[in-house]
Amino acid sequence: MFILTTLSDLVQISPEDVEKPSGESIQDNINAKYANKVIQKIGLCICIYDILNASDGLIGHGTGIMNVNVEFRLIVFRPFKGExxxxxxxxxxxxxxxxxxxxxxxxxxxxxxxxxxxxxxxxxxxxxxxxxxxxxxxxxxxxxxxxxxxxxxxxxxxxxxxxxxxxxxxxxxxxxxxxxxxxxxxxxxxxxxxxxxxxxxxxxxxxxxxxxxxxxxxxxxxx
Amino acid sequence: MKILESQSAVLSNYEVLAHLTANPAKPRTTPQKHTNVDTVIKELTDYLSPPPTSRSRIPRYQNAPYSDGALGALITGLQPYNLTKSEVLMIVNLRPESLGLLDCVVEECDERFTTEQQDEIVRIVGHVLGREGDGVEENGVNGHGSHGEVVNGNGTNGTNRSGDHGEEMEENGST
The missing domain is CATH 2.40.50.140 (Nucleic acid-binding proteins)
Known part of the structure; x- marks a missing residue:
């Protein structure tokens, strides 16, 4: 019923979240973006499973938003045919x-x-x-x-x-x-x-x- | 967003529930509005939780709490039968206790296995994953009388016999 899907995405951490541990703020951002949403041909995303890899955060000019490239795995609801x-x-x-x-x-x-x-x-x-x-x-x-x-x-x-x-x-x-x-x-x-x-x-x-x-x-x- | 691998692994219901319970929604310092992730995790936990804690009135047959080593033990136990990965996955999720459900889960069950082998598979499943009624209060909605019968291989539908039940308990106790 459930699969793990590996994705990579750019996560933007806003300045007020900087005080959180970075892993936590990345997870929260990813959950906010993907949870309970359907990706076409992938399935219904549930929540993040783990973070595989995260780049250093780069602060954009003028906004203070930290940009991190993250590779992560999501738990996805995708029953297979015959299940x-x-x-x-x-x-x-x-x-x-x-x-x-x-x-x-x-x-x-x-x-x-x-x-x-x-x-x-x-x-x-x-x-x-x-x-x-x-x-x-x-x-x-x-x-x-x-x-x-x-x-x-x-x-x-x-x-x-x-x-x-x-x-x-x-x-x-x-x-x-x-x-x-x-x-x-x-x-x-x-x-x-x-x-x-x-x-x-x-x-x-x-x-x-x-x-x-x-x-x-x-x-x-x-x- | 870039999809690196659309299917990296397959998870059983039990593993998903274990992940959800190991990572509960963190207590927020500031009250936040209801988010998507809270909704889906709450609903999914309801669907996957064992009946006493589940709010969704799922039949109590479903979602038995497994022990940590159970999945490994099941895969080892079912090794000789050459079941496919998806079949084993469905066995883990559904915990078939009768030949009828096993036959739905395993493709061409009657051709691949003799009745004795099918009984044996059901027995292994019950042995490793536990059975309905073990440590769970009976409420009589779904009489479990036939399960003991099926294990004994005569396949007829019968009434609940306390003797069978005791046998099952003993088997489970020895693991």
Whole structure:
């Protein structure tokens, strides 16, 4: 789930931070810049892991800011494809209900995302085609329901669920120049990094599923 | 910013949590406004902490506290099975206690290993990393009855038997 990424960057220590030990002020600066932010194609940065190397500080002319070139390692959240994680269901929706549906009913259902969250990361989606076969969206209850042997299992909100990472999407949301933006309406803000996953099992169903080996069939059906 | 190496190492959840607890947010002399790093560290600690301390109501099966030597011992123990690095990583993170989850974690598990070998892997994992219920109060949400059964290799779903539990405790005590 987590990796270490080695980066180098120019850290600028402002004069009021000079009284701190230099290692500490470098770490604070790096954390302030990177923590909880997504670097494209790298992942969600958590915090600094260690400092590998730091140059001498050079004080810029006129500002008093100390410039240090630092090589450091960051802890980054980047689950690999196929990794199994535990997440919490944060919501379910039927895509066709809020957009003009150019699809037939069935296809609309296929577009429906269901979301799962980790405490620190919310952008995890489960499209219906990666759910258990014979799952459907229960409009009345607004939950996804899985039918197994005539029993209905509900994917309630806040339920813990095991998921397998299937795909990742990157959206570069850095601002574009006004000339390129044109007069288009402000687009919906996309998330910079989101993950598509398939369902393995509901947490509380795990033991029962193991008994019949259902995880296996589900996995092959989903992938 | 220059990316020197996009992936220098892979960390298990346990190692990340160990880093976060070893480097707690320093007490500030002056009150500061809430920063990104505080947010993400707090949320991540919630996600990774063992259930009693976690605020996120994570299932108590998850995030067992490991001892320091556990990861090394696990890697040594699983050496003969030629598992890939990512498979071992997922085993460390998820601590499979049943064949169902092991089968999801290990690719083509049934073809690579016989049922006896799979049982053995689950047994090693439980032996080194501990098992659900060891020293943890049972609250009955997620009955752990089947785990003992799986270790014994008959794979059926059954009720909790206190005998199995005692056996596990003994095994762990001998390490």
């Amino acid at each position: 199994i994680m535990l997440g919490q269901i944060s919501g379910a929706s039927e895509y066709g209900m809020k957009s003009t549906p150019p699809f037939s009913h069935d296809e609309t259902r296929l577009m429906t995302p269901r979301t799962v969250r980790l405490d620190f990361f919310d952008d995890i989606l489960i499209p219906p085609n990666l759910m258990f076969p014979k799952s459907f969206f229960n409009v009345q209850e607004q939950v996804w329901t899985w039918v197994n042997d005539g029993d209905e299992y509900f994917y309630d909100k806040n339920e813990w669920v095991r998921v397998r990472v299937e795909d990742e999407q990157w959206n570069d949301i850095s601002p574009s120049a006004p000339s390129e933006r044109g007069n288009e309406v402000a687009a919906e803000r996309k998330s910079p990094y989101s993950i598509t996953v398939s369902v393995l099992s509901l947490f509380w169903k795990l033991d029962a599923l193991n008994g019949v080996g259902f995880d296996v069939t589900v996995r092959t059906g989903a992938s």
